[in-house]
């Protein structure tokens with residue numbers, strides 16, 4: 001399936017829901033002083049169940065063509081003193097500001113590769129269809145800071161809207177290309193945060209547990 005067809009499929013129809021988990025991490029490689037969200041990969045089951053199933057094999061990370069998944073450790077910025085009770089070393093996470101999940105959009109595959117690689121069901125198998133992604137993927141939710149977003153402050157930007165795989169559904173452009181979020185469609189992939197040209201980012205993805 002080519003990119004255009006996949007994106008068309010992605011925006012065709014869908015349901016919302018699915019499990020998600022989020023971890024809190026501290027200062028990252030790029031020197032952020034504020035906390036940023038670390039998200040579980042797509043298809044992650046409920047966090048407690050995820051930790052009981054995940055054997056820290058990192059097959060999901062090895063399978064990711066976008067190198068979006070890292071194993072949590074001190075080197076990649078996880079601050080374990082601030083993690084919620086379930087956060088653990090060696091488990092997989094995505095930090096959208098460094099590398100976001102692109103939902104395997106350019107990959108010839110029927111399923112999201114990380115979910116197909118997981119041997120334990122910690123990541124539920126997700127087909128590369130709009131319906132399955134919407135039903136099973138909820139990594140987090142986007143948040144827009146209208147106080148600093150260029151499009152809400154006299155300029156026209158819209159970069160995040162164009163980066164969204166569900167453009168026109170999860171993010172649509174308003175006046176001056178102001179991003180307008182529909183949480184029902186947002187799966188928390190982080191491509192908007194990754195694309196935002198404002199620093200600190202005017203749009204970011206936070207985990208549902210934050």
Ligand code: SF4
Pocket residue numbers: 041042063064065066067068069100101102103104105112113114115
């Ligand atoms: S869905 Fe694809 S791009 Fe996203 S984390 Fe999984 S393997 Fe990587």
Ligand code: SF4
Pocket residue numbers: 053054055056057058059060061091092117118119120121122123
């Ligand atoms: S492939 Fe599955 S079991 Fe292995 S680290 Fe990733 S989530 Fe955990």
